[in-house]
Structures are given as structure tokens and as C-alpha cells.
Amino acid sequence: MKPMEYEAVIGLEVHAELKTATKIFCSCSTQFGAPPNTQCCPICMGYPGALPRWNRRAVELAVRAGLALQCTVAPYSRMDRKHYFYPDLPKAFQISQEMHPLCREGKVTFSVGEQTHTVGIERIHVEEDAGKLLHTDQKTLVDYNRSGVPLIEIVSKPMIHSGEEAAAYLRALRAVLVRCDVSDCKMQEGSMRCDVNISLRPRGSASFGTRVEIKNLNSFSFTEKAIRYEIQRQTALLERGEKINTETRRFDEATGTTVLMRVKESAEDYHFLPEPNLPAIRIRQRDIDAIRATLPELPREHAARLREGYALSAEEAAFLVLEPAVADYFEDVAGKTRFPKLAYHLLVGELLPKCGDPFSSPVAAHRLAELTDLLGDGILNRATAKKLLLRLLNADFSPAEIVERESLGQISSEELLRPIVLQVLQGNPRAVQDYRNGKKAALQALQGRVMAATAGRADPILSERLLLEALAGGGVLNV
Amino acid sequence: MTEWKQKTIAEHTLALERGEYSSLELTHAYLARIREQEPLVHAFLLVDEEGALRLATESDERRREGKLRSPLDGIPFAVKDNFCTAGLRTSCASRLLEAFVPTYDAAVVERLKQAGAIPLGKLNMDEFAMGSANEYSAFGAASNPCATDHVPGGSSGGSAAAVAAGEVPFSLGSDTGGSIRQPAAFCGVVGLKPTYGAVSRYGLVEFASSLDCVGLVTHTAADCATLFSVLLGRDERDGSSVAFAGSREDSFGTPLRVAVVKEFLESDAVSPAVKRATEDAVRALTAMGAQIQTVSLPSPQQALATYCVLSAVEASSNLARFDGIRYGASVGETETLSALYSQNRGGYLGREVIARILFGTCLLSRGNRERYLVRAEHFRSQIRRALLDILASCDLILTPTAPTTAYRKGAKLTPLQRREADLCAVYANLAGLPALSLPMGRDEEGLPVGIQLMGAPFSEFSLLKVAQCLEERRSL
Structure with a gap:
């Protein structure tokens, strides 16, 4: 009998910090990285009598996120208290939205390989972040700087089926939030975090299996790995006829596995209570329209424009818009060169790996454009272009002038190159012999010698042709 | 010339103006009165002599320079110990907060300080404002100055007792379900619970946020109006606070239309003395030309x-x-x-x-x-609608403040009796309406009886005007 095939059903809950200068219910700074407990006040530390008050900007940004993700924004929404005891939660409740979330029914579209996926968004709600626990050998300390930082929680529908899709969904979601200036989405700083809900069911079945939650994933690749591992783990359990427990797990980076945190006896009860201290959020259609009017071009639209305008493939364009700053930089360069496709390769192949995160190019767009033109016109070969690009990382200069001054131009004239080719052949009888004995790789070695002899300036296509001609035994050569 | 312990804000303001005494002298006098009364009353949990004398000196300087800040400048007061006070312990009469010293002042404390009033200290209460006899204070019960073997009421027992004992001319408390009005009635002083949102709650340690109100205790309705005009107004630190949307003048028409609640006059829970006082008030209002109509309130048990x-x-x-x-x-x-x-x-x-x-x-x-919360919310809106309906055709609703007068300390009350102490008071909290308690005679033991006037949102000044008329008639 064929073994049962299982299908994973995955929903993601993404928390993204909203890009406000101050916290959601007080005027403390949200700046990351300050010394512990230097950005907190009676309000965000839950002191007696201290009341929360709205930061309008947080609501505006949340609406902005909702609109960018094609959600419906609720004309009425309100905050609820979600109760649980933990030292990082100073009031012992989190002010969040349970009954009346701000946004509903949106979607994220993304590609995995050739295939386009659309994953529905169930809801987006606004809430405050908790503090952070710092564990030392003997003690656990709490830092409340993060307490009260505004968050949105974006809950996807359970429409994701693999780790790869989950990672692609997250990347696309991040691109939209970053593009709209709603969030920095710096996973390493915790300003974007992801919880995974995953269950398995026999392929084709319409019901859902037992759900396991994986908490607090802080990178796309960890999310992907955690899901891949969890699918294996659950499949193995099911194949042995064992039952899956409703439980919460975490991803262990060192082993690449998920580890049990706690088993949920029954669904947790957060004793939700409408927040009495904050007025409900009422949003008029014209406020929604006003916010919508300020939305920038979204990543998918941008990708379409890049594809058409600069003859990029769908995959290339999709790759660029994942990082809005990269896409903008590319567009800047592409507009200044006659060879946008070449610019794409220089940017993605050579420059990007040298740039940090968040992306900010050390090479001015017009310099990269100039370099691209030199390459495209055949004045530089690729190797020299690469070298110049590396130099541009540290200093600003005109590539054209340097090429002139340092005679870096590509040697593309037959007259100039042929004697060099002949010299190389004469100097390397062994490689020539190897080639003639059928060892085609020897050609590469000879090509390398030509490059070495020209300080990398030889036109690689021309030099290969000249080498082949000579090796074909045009009589010129006598070995 | 009224007796010292009855001295009003208005009298002090005038005397200070005339230079009969300075704020420093006045403060000294109240501090002396506190020293004398505290062994009997225990209204205070903390007295800040040093701070009070410093602020009084500053007030006197302002007076000399002609830079007075308000009619309250130089007048001592005290607040219930659930208002945060910067640098002064705020315990809520709980062991848990026995050593808690806030770094911030409650909005109302800040306003009063800005107005130049002199805080003398923090007042006794039921722990976290939960109780109606002040017997749940972790630091010992307060007593009723009218009869010290009786409770002062609660939870703002200290606030009412301090004013009644002449330890301060006015005080602040809080009112979640009658906590300012019932002790005011028990101690024979005026207590006002304003419209929900009219006075900032910032810095008032929360009990039930959607019901909590800052409460005012004074000797007279006129003082209460003076104090209320300093406290009211929107505060951006309290999301539920609103700009005062009412008139500062008497906006009730002539004749005054008064609704009397049938259920309370018939209820067995309401004592004969309290019923009598309510009827006295009806007679007085009638004599003043008011039109009286009997109305029915939604089930008191449900409320x-x-x-x-x-x-x-x-x-x-x-x-x-x-x-x-x-x-x-x-x-x-x-x-x-x-x-x-x-x-x-x-x-x-x-x-x-x-x-x-x-x-x-x-x-x-x-x-x-x-089963409970959702239904309670539903009842709450029904109650609010019913009250607003009555107030659409009447200016005010007259009820007893509490079903009984002050009882003996340590009295064994049944749980039902305990709950019924709030019987008449909770409507105003549930509906967010302003309500005040006003002394109206005494019972057979000589204990004060209070009656309650409840009006539409933001009708405080009009209610206080009616109360003032009743005070004048009473003293005739």
C-alpha cells in the first residue's frame, strides 16, 4: 500500500513594529538600542493611576498597512485588554484588539519559482508590545524600553503549505510594509517577528489536523527551516500512528529543530475585556481616502513597471522589489544607462553582496550607470568593470576618466591581441599539447594566461576566438 | 460666625483677602486641628506638615505680590490616598502599596496645586476603594466625627470625615458606586460625583475605570461649585475626559421639575428616617415652587x-x-x-x-x-437610556443618598445589606451622570441624613444651585 501523503496547512501571525517616534500610549521614544529602562514612564510601566492615551500616528500607520494589503478598514474598532501574568507585561494585560480589529480581509501576492500565490489576510490589529526579559545566571531582569511600542499583528489565513511559501509570503509582506514606510521590519532588531500555526492533514482532506504553534521566529530562513522540520516531525508521528499534541514549540537555531515549550491543556483564556480608558477608533471614509491617497507605488506594481521599462524578467523584477531601497536604486541607475539589464547584473551580482542591511549603496547611481555604459560599449571587459566597482565602494571617481588615465580599456583590436595570443601559445607548449589531446579545459588555462599578459584587459570573446584559430593549426604555430 | 469646624472655602477666601489671617496661620490652625482630631477620627494616613507650611508661605508671598492664582489659593485641603502625589506615599490603604511613592501628581492634585491650594496629606479609605464603611483600610478604620463609634461610610470615609471634623475645609475622594456620596451623607457634608469624563482621572489609582470618578467633598454647595470650576475640563492624559459641555449658570427652567423615585420611597431597605428626610426635601422643593412627579426606575436589584x-x-x-x-x-x-x-x-x-x-x-x-459581562453591558445601556428619558422631561431626580444613616462600627451586615448600601448611588455611575449628596436633617440618634440630586450630563452647576437653595431653606 502506498503511504499516506500529508499536506501541511499553515497560517502565520506576523508582528511588525510601527514606525512612530513615540510609543502607542505615551510619549516615550521608540528608538532601538537605548540602555535598559531609559525609555519608559509610569504609563508604559503600568504604574498606578497612569492612563494610556492614543498616539494617532500609530493608528494612521496601521490603517496605511491595511490599505496597502488591500484590507477593509473598519469604521469602528476598539481596544481590548488581553490578560496574562508575565513580568514583561507591566499591567498584566496587553492592550490589543480582539473583538473589533482595525482591518479585515486583505491579501498578499507573491511568487515561488514560476508560480504565483495569493494568501488571504484574516485581520490586522493594533496592539502594544511587551518589555523584554534578560536572563543572567542568577537573575532575570526586565527591560521596559520596548513596552508600549506600537505593533500591528497581521494574521494570515491558513493558506500556506510549505516553508518555502511561508518565507516567500514573509518577504513579500515585508516589502509592502517597508515600501509604505509603516515599519522598518528589521528582524534582527525584533521589529518584525513571526509565529507559525501548522497542522497536517491527509492530502485532499477538507478538515484540519491538530494545530501546533511555533513562537517567535526572527528570520525568514529560520521560519522556513522550522516549518520544514515541523512537517517532518509531524509526518513521522502520524506515520507511526501517534497523535499530535496541541502545543507551543520554539525553533532551536543550533540544531535546526523545534523544541517543546508548553502543552496547551485547553485553549488559553485571556479574559478579554473592552479597554475602558481609550475611546473607540472611529474612522471616516474621507480619512481612509486621505490615507490611501498617500500610498506609494506598491512592490508588485513597481515590479511590473521595472519589467516593462527595463526588459527585466519577472523573476529579476520580483527580486528587486523585495527590498524597496534596492529597487529604487536600480531604477535610478537604469534611467542613466543604455544597458539596464547589465546594470541589474552588476548591481545584483557584484554590488549587493558588498552592501549591508538596510541597503544603502556606497556607489552613486550615476557612477554605476557610467561603469555600466563602459562595459556595455565594450570599452571595459567584465573583469575590469568588477575591479573598478570594488574601487568605487571606497572612493568616488569617474570610471571613464580612470579608464583613460590608467589605460584600463579593453583590448579589442585583433592586431593588438594576436601577437599576445601567439606569445602565450608559444610559452605554454604543454597546455597546447593537452588541448590537442582532447583536454578542452586547457583552453581556459590559456585564456587565463592571455588575461594575465594583458592585465585583464583582453576582450575575452576575441581572445578566445584568436586562441581557437591558432590552435586549429593555422600554420602560424609551430610546436 | 460659623464654628471653626464648619468654616467654608468662601469664608477663608474672604478672611485671607481681608488679611484676617495668612495662609500660613490658616495651615497651622488646620494642622493643629488634625493633631487634636486624629486620635478620634483617623481620617489621615499621612500628614505632610513640612510641605504644607512651605506651600502656605509661598501662597502668602503671592498674595503680597498680588499674584493670586485662584479663589483656592492658600486654602488647605487633603486627598484620598488613591490619588498619586509626587514624593508622598500613595498606599490606597493597602499593605501592598505601603511603601509606594509615586513620582507624579494626579491631574487633580496638580490642578489644585497650580490653583495655589495647600495639600495637607492623604486620607483614609477602604483598601483600593472597595467598601462602604472604611473598615477595609489596612491601616485602621476611620470614624464618623458625628459619632465616633459609627462608621464614616466608604470608601472615601477619610475624605468625608476630615471635612466633617474640620481637619480640612475641602477634600477629594473617588466615587465608583457611591463612594463619595454615601460617606458625605453619613458625615453630614456635601459630596459631588461629577459627570463621567468631566474631571480627569489621570493619577487616580483605578478601581473600575468605566465607573470611577473624582469626587468632591465640601461643607456647602457653593464651595463645591468653586472647587468644581477649578477641577473640570479636558485633560489629554485621560482619554475618557471631555471638555465641560454644560452651563456654569443655573440652566434649569422655572418651575423646577423634580422626579421622585417611587421604588425608594416604598423600599423596605430604606429606613424611615431617610424616607422622612427625602419627603422633607420634596416639601421644601414644592415650597420653592418646584413641580414634583413620581417616576419609576429600572429594577434596583438589576442595577x-x-x-x-x-x-x-x-x-x-x-x-x-x-x-x-x-x-x-x-x-x-x-x-x-x-x-x-x-x-x-x-x-x-x-x-x-x-x-x-x-x-x-x-x-x-x-x-x-x-453570561455576565455582555448582559451587564446591555443592562447598563438600558439603565442609562431610562435615566436620560426621565431627565428629558425633568430637571433632576431626587432620591435618598444611602438607604440608612451611618451604622455602628463592626456592625454585622448581611451581604445583601452591604450591597444595598449602594442601592441609590450606582445609577449615576452606571449612567455616567452627575449626582450630589446634600445633608438633609438628622435621624432619631442625631446622625446626618443625606439626599441625592441627580441630573443630566454636565448639569453640575444647576444641581449645586438647587442644593444651595435647599441649604438656605434648611438654615431658616
Whole structure:
């Protein structure tokens, strides 16, 4: 009998910090990285009598996120208290939205390989972040700087089926939030975090299996790995006829596995209570329209424009818009060169790996454009272009002038190159012999010698042709 | 010339103006009065002599320079110990906050200081404002200055007792379900619970946020109006606070239309003396030309139940933060985190507070939520609608403040009697309406009786005007 095939059903809950200068219910700074407990006040530390008050900007940004993700924004929404005891939660409740979330029914579209996926968004709600626990050998300390930082929680529908899709969904979601200036989405700083809900069911079945939650994933690749591992783990359990427990797990980076945190006896009860201290959020259609009017071009639209305008493939364009700053930089360069496709390769192949995160190019767009033109016109070969690009990382200069001054131009004239080719052949009888004995790789070695002899300036296509001609035994050569 | 302990804000303002005494002298006099009365009354949990004398000196300087800030400049007062006071312990009469010193002033404390008034200290109360006799204070019960073997009422027992004992000419308390009006009635002073949102709650330690109001205690309705005009107004630190949308003048028409509640005049829970006082008030109002009509309120039992559910639920949520981790008493290191929580909360909170937290937590749990909270919210809006309907055709609703006068300390009340203490008061909290308690005669034992006037949102000044007329008639 064929073994049962299982299908994973995955929903993601993404928390993204909203890009406000101050916290959601007080005027403390949200700046990351300050010394512990230097950005907190009676309000965000839950002191007696201290009341929360709205930061309008947080609501505006949340609406902005909702609109960018094609959600419906609720004309009425309100905050609820979600109760649980933990030292990082100073009031012992989190002010969040349970009954009346701000946004509903949106979607994220993304590609995995050739295939386009659309994953529905169930809801987006606004809430405050908790503090952070710092564990030392003997003690656990709490830092409340993060307490009260505004968050949105974006809950996807359970429409994701693999780790790869989950990672692609997250990347696309991040691109939209970053593009709209709603969030920095710096996973390493915790300003974007992801919880995974995953269950398995026999392929084709319409019901859902037992759900396991994986908490607090802080990178796309960890999310992907955690899901891949969890699918294996659950499949193995099911194949042995064992039952899956409703439980919460975490991803262990060192082993690449998920580890049990706690088993949920029954669904947790957060004793939700409408927040009495904050007025409900009422949003008029014209406020929604006003916010919508300020939305920038979204990543998918941008990708379409890049594809058409600069003859990029769908995959290339999709790759660029994942990082809005990269896409903008590319567009800047592409507009200044006659060879946008070449610019794409220089940017993605050579420059990007040298740039940090968040992306900010050390090479001015017009310099990269100039370099691209030199390459495209055949004045530089690729190797020299690469070298110049590396130099541009540290200093600003005109590539054209340097090429002139340092005679870096590509040697593309037959007259100039042929004697060099002949010299190389004469100097390397062994490689020539190897080639003639059928060892085609020897050609590469000879090509390398030509490059070495020209300080990398030889036109690689021309030099290969000249080498082949000579090796074909045009009589010129006598070995 | 009124007796010292009856001295009003208005009299002091005038005397200060005339230079009969300075604010420093006045403050000294009240501090002396406190020293003399405290062994009997125990209205204070903390007296800040040094701070008070310093501020009084500053007020006198302002007076000399002609830079007075308000009619309250130089006048001493005190606040219930659930208002945060920068640098002064704010205990809520709880062991858990016995050593808690806030770094910030409650909005109303700040306003009064800005107005130049002189804070003398912090007043006794039921722990976290839960109680109606001041007997749940972790630091000893306060007594009723009218008969010190009687309770002053609660939870703002200290606030009413301090004014009645002449320890301060006015005080602040809080009112979640009658906590300012019932003690005012028991002690024979004026107590006002304003419209919900009219006065900022910032810095008032929360009990049940949607019901809590800052309360005012004074000797007279006129003083209360003076004080209220300093306190009212929107404060951006309190999201539920609103700009005062009412008139500062008497906006009730002529003749005054007064609604009398049938249920309270017929209820067995209301004592004969209290019924008599209410009828006296009706007669006085009639004599003043008012039109009286009898109305029916939505079931008092339902209103009480709604109040019990909502206040317990919000209390369980608001008091969850008291874990001893960031502030407040703590047992120190424990084996587990949950032991830390249960030992701090179980060890330092009083029985009544714990009982209400447990009750509220139970009501909020899954399943119960829909059965109780959702229905209570529904009743609450029904009650509000019913009251607003009555107030659409009447200027005010007249009821007793409390069903009885002050009872003896240590009296064994049944749970029902305890709950019924709030019978007439909770409507105003549930509906967010302003209501005041006004002394109206005495019972056979000579204890004060209070009557309550309740009006439409923002009708405080008109209610106080009516109260003033009743005071004038009473003193004839």
C-alpha cells in the first residue's frame, strides 16, 4: 500500500513594529538600542493611576498597512485588554484588539519559482508590545524600553503549505510594509517577528489536523527551516500512528529543530475585556481616502513597471522589489544607462553582496550607470568593470576618466591581441599539447594566461576566438 | 460666625483677602486641628506638615505680590490616598502599596496645586476603594466625627470625615458606586460625583475605570461649585475626559421639575428616617415652587447586579498589575515565578480586595463572559437610556443618598445589606451622570441624613444651585 501523503496547512501571525517616534500610549521614544529602562514612564510601566492615551500616528500607520494589503478598514474598532501574568507585561494585560480589529480581509501576492500565490489576510490589529526579559545566571531582569511600542499583528489565513511559501509570503509582506514606510521590519532588531500555526492533514482532506504553534521566529530562513522540520516531525508521528499534541514549540537555531515549550491543556483564556480608558477608533471614509491617497507605488506594481521599462524578467523584477531601497536604486541607475539589464547584473551580482542591511549603496547611481555604459560599449571587459566597482565602494571617481588615465580599456583590436595570443601559445607548449589531446579545459588555462599578459584587459570573446584559430593549426604555430 | 469646624472655602477666601489671617496661620490652625482630631477620627494616613507650611508661605508671598492664582489659593485641603502625589506615599490603604511613592501628581492634585491650594496629606479609605464603611483600610478604620463609634461610610470615609471634623475645609475622594456620596451623607457634608469624563482621572489609582470618578467633598454647595470650576475640563492624559459641555449658570427652567423615585420611597431597605428626610426635601422643593412627579426606575436589584458585575470585572483587570515586581511590597525571591505572584498578591492584598478580584476573574472567564459581562453591558445601556428619558422631561431626580444613616462600627451586615448600601448611588455611575449628596436633617440618634440630586450630563452647576437653595431653606 502506498503511504499516506500529508499536506501541511499553515497560517502565520506576523508582528511588525510601527514606525512612530513615540510609543502607542505615551510619549516615550521608540528608538532601538537605548540602555535598559531609559525609555519608559509610569504609563508604559503600568504604574498606578497612569492612563494610556492614543498616539494617532500609530493608528494612521496601521490603517496605511491595511490599505496597502488591500484590507477593509473598519469604521469602528476598539481596544481590548488581553490578560496574562508575565513580568514583561507591566499591567498584566496587553492592550490589543480582539473583538473589533482595525482591518479585515486583505491579501498578499507573491511568487515561488514560476508560480504565483495569493494568501488571504484574516485581520490586522493594533496592539502594544511587551518589555523584554534578560536572563543572567542568577537573575532575570526586565527591560521596559520596548513596552508600549506600537505593533500591528497581521494574521494570515491558513493558506500556506510549505516553508518555502511561508518565507516567500514573509518577504513579500515585508516589502509592502517597508515600501509604505509603516515599519522598518528589521528582524534582527525584533521589529518584525513571526509565529507559525501548522497542522497536517491527509492530502485532499477538507478538515484540519491538530494545530501546533511555533513562537517567535526572527528570520525568514529560520521560519522556513522550522516549518520544514515541523512537517517532518509531524509526518513521522502520524506515520507511526501517534497523535499530535496541541502545543507551543520554539525553533532551536543550533540544531535546526523545534523544541517543546508548553502543552496547551485547553485553549488559553485571556479574559478579554473592552479597554475602558481609550475611546473607540472611529474612522471616516474621507480619512481612509486621505490615507490611501498617500500610498506609494506598491512592490508588485513597481515590479511590473521595472519589467516593462527595463526588459527585466519577472523573476529579476520580483527580486528587486523585495527590498524597496534596492529597487529604487536600480531604477535610478537604469534611467542613466543604455544597458539596464547589465546594470541589474552588476548591481545584483557584484554590488549587493558588498552592501549591508538596510541597503544603502556606497556607489552613486550615476557612477554605476557610467561603469555600466563602459562595459556595455565594450570599452571595459567584465573583469575590469568588477575591479573598478570594488574601487568605487571606497572612493568616488569617474570610471571613464580612470579608464583613460590608467589605460584600463579593453583590448579589442585583433592586431593588438594576436601577437599576445601567439606569445602565450608559444610559452605554454604543454597546455597546447593537452588541448590537442582532447583536454578542452586547457583552453581556459590559456585564456587565463592571455588575461594575465594583458592585465585583464583582453576582450575575452576575441581572445578566445584568436586562441581557437591558432590552435586549429593555422600554420602560424609551430610546436 | 460659623464654628471653626464648619468654616467654608468662601469664608477663608474672604478672611485671607481681608488679611484676617495668612495662609500660613490658616495651615497651622488646620494642622493643629488634625493633631487634636486624629486620635478620634483617623481620617489621615499621612500628614505632610513640612510641605504644607512651605506651600502656605509661598501662597502668602503671592498674595503680597498680588499674584493670586485662584479663589483656592492658600486654602488647605487633603486627598484620598488613591490619588498619586509626587514624593508622598500613595498606599490606597493597602499593605501592598505601603511603601509606594509615586513620582507624579494626579491631574487633580496638580490642578489644585497650580490653583495655589495647600495639600495637607492623604486620607483614609477602604483598601483600593472597595467598601462602604472604611473598615477595609489596612491601616485602621476611620470614624464618623458625628459619632465616633459609627462608621464614616466608604470608601472615601477619610475624605468625608476630615471635612466633617474640620481637619480640612475641602477634600477629594473617588466615587465608583457611591463612594463619595454615601460617606458625605453619613458625615453630614456635601459630596459631588461629577459627570463621567468631566474631571480627569489621570493619577487616580483605578478601581473600575468605566465607573470611577473624582469626587468632591465640601461643607456647602457653593464651595463645591468653586472647587468644581477649578477641577473640570479636558485633560489629554485621560482619554475618557471631555471638555465641560454644560452651563456654569443655573440652566434649569422655572418651575423646577423634580422626579421622585417611587421604588425608594416604598423600599423596605430604606429606613424611615431617610424616607422622612427625602419627603422633607420634596416639601421644601414644592415650597420653592418646584413641580414634583413620581417616576419609576429600572429594577434596583438589576442595577445593583449590573454594578457588581462591571465593577468586579474591571477591578480584577486593573488590580492585576499589583504583582510586587516593579513597585509595591514583595516577599523577595521565590522558587518559581507563580509563587512570587501568588505570595505577593495573596500576602499583601486584603481579603475584600482578593474576594472582588476572584469574583471578577471568574466573571470574565470564557463562558461566563457572555453570561455576565455582555448582559451587564446591555443592562447598563438600558439603565442609562431610562435615566436620560426621565431627565428629558425633568430637571433632576431626587432620591435618598444611602438607604440608612451611618451604622455602628463592626456592625454585622448581611451581604445583601452591604450591597444595598449602594442601592441609590450606582445609577449615576452606571449612567455616567452627575449626582450630589446634600445633608438633609438628622435621624432619631442625631446622625446626618443625606439626599441625592441627580441630573443630566454636565448639569453640575444647576444641581449645586438647587442644593444651595435647599441649604438656605434648611438654615431658616
